[in-house]
Amino acid sequence: MTVVVDEQDKVWFTRAALAAHCPGIGRITVHPTPASSSPAALAHDVLYTMGKRLAPGPGSPDVWLDSVEAAWLAAAAWAQATGVRHVVVLRAHLLTVRRIGQLLTWQTVTGVQLTLLWQREARTLPPVLTRMERCLSGPGGFEILLAEPGPIPARPFFPPGAPLPPVPVLKTAGEVSGHPSAWLPQEPRPSPTRRERRALDCIGAMAMAHLVPAIPAVHVAPQSMAALSSLAHPLVAGALSVMAFTRVNLESLRWTRDLDVTGDVSVIKVHGTAHRSCVLYTVPGWVRPLLAAARAHHRLDPNPVGDSVFAPVMRAEARHLHAHAGRLPSSDLPLPADALVP
Incomplete structure (x- = not known):
């Protein structure tokens, strides 16, 4: 200072x-x-x-x-x-x-x-x-x-050339522990529902990447890239960009956790219905800082490791996403008509 x-x-x-x-x-x-x-x-x-x-x-x-x-x-x-x-x-x-x-x-x-x-x-x-x-x-x-060169930020989430953060340790086919993002002690939480238990049992992106390859991202027009990259709120920018290059709907995005994004923000796991058809996608270069910012926002808040990264923008039928999507150049944004249906 x-x-x-x-x-x-x-x-x-x-x-x-x-x-x-x-x-x-x-x-x-x-x-x-x-x-x-x-x-x-x-x-x-x-x-x-x-x-x-x-x-x-x-x-x-x-x-x-x-x-x-x-x-x-x-x-x-x-x-x-x-x-x-x-x-x-x-x-x-x-x-x-x-x-x-x-x-x-x-x-x-x-x-x-x-x-x-x-x-x-x-x-x-x-x-x-x-x-x-x-x-x-x-x-x-x-x-x-x-x-003078500035210092490295206190908690760098997306610094070029930095080593990857620790990978969660896979204990069994459905149990993940040791995730580094739990910075603060968490309050006791009610027992998860059956649907929440399925989400918690679903392994993270890093573990899944060892089993299946990632699918290439859908092409997004430069005009849409620029529009998405300029959005001010990290969660809105991250959520809409993921929907753009994967063409998933809100239901798939709803369960995206911190551990569903690899440490270098190069792969994201998108959840299917009842977590039976979850898919890995390669994250395009233009999306990486947007998704990294969404993850940084999630950690700074802070939130439990099992919570959805995009949970705050899923409330009230995702009105923030609906409003921003309506302002984007829809002619170039490859989102299906029902992509924003909860």
Whole structure:
């Protein structure tokens, strides 16, 4: 965490920060929206910087991202899944103390290197920032800071070249244990129904990949790829992209668990009726960061290992998926007419 003080508000600092924006190497520059009264405005700015677009309008399908917690959770999932390592925030002196606190909490969760450009006198720094370890001034120090490689995120879910996470240990044909995503102790849960027991007994993608080959993905037009990749909520983007390249319906997607996606996000297991015809699909390259973000969102929440990754978007007859699907270029999106029927 570094605060760069630019007391004279020199244009050089702003230009240098904007020029440093390079998502391909994990460094982004956030320009906060001035005078926005939305509690989640800063989280929306971070999402926008990462190439995500919220649907506008009073009846927006992204209305749940108006919540501060939901918006920052989505921003954390995208940051971890896409390997964001260094975040530069312009005009931090215009942020309220509450929004600075939100930003610091997000930094703690994601493990990114955070640089705040404070373009006012150093004496106006709030107490929470005066305690930071590094406080720089002058172009030379800022240039060196921007040239530094950012740290690896605290919990990288999709970093290029990283080793795969531990594989669940297969004990019997229908019992899987040792999954690494159970970060926190879970509350006691009621006994599962017969249908839930069948889902729990169904082995994960990594174990199944040793038994059967994965099916190639269905082709998706570039226009549809771009539209899906720009969706702001990780669960919506992940769910609709899986439906696009597999042509499965909601019933199949409903049972997708964390362990149904391999560690490198290259294969996904799609469940059939009563888990008798489950199939492996190869995950296309453009879908991998979307699916990785959905899995990161699931783990950050956190959720029990047996729960569906897409459970939050399956409520109320999947209204979020219906609304977003209606905004996509349907002429290019290879979804069957009944794909969104629960």
